[in-house]
Amino acid sequence: MTRYEFVARAHAEGYSPPKEVTFAPSTRSEPHTHDQLSFVYVVAGTFILNTDRAAPAYQPGETCLLDANVAHAEEAGPQGATILVARKSGRVAETG
Structure with missing residues (x-):
């Protein structure tokens, strides 16, 4: 997916306008949660999403995609990471 395709998809699916976030090389955030569904696109570097289930790079x-209220820590690889993140209310697998 390209950056343009990500932004277009986020808009079409009702996400907030994406925000760019940059992480310094080899850093890791403290565990935390967000109250909205997060849709993430990696612009540069390696972005690792640590949860209690896995730590995919x-x-x-x-x-x-990261569901709302899931404890996680964001981590950057040795060259750092830059991501775009868009958020909206809801869950990845909503049932109706």
């Missing part, structure tokens, strides 16, 4: 052009 995402590369430029890859995306991931």
Whole structure:
């Protein structure tokens, strides 16, 4: 996926306008949660999303979804990471 495609998809699916976030090399945030669904696109570097279930590493052009209220820590690879993140109310697998 390209940056343009990510922004277009986020808009079409009702997410907030994406915000760019940069992480310094080899850093990791404290565990925390967000009260909204997060749609993430990796612009540069390696972005690692640590949860109690896994710690997948995402590369430029890859995306991931993180449900609201899931404890996680964001981590950057040795070259750092830059991501775009868009958020909205809801869950990945809503049932109706």
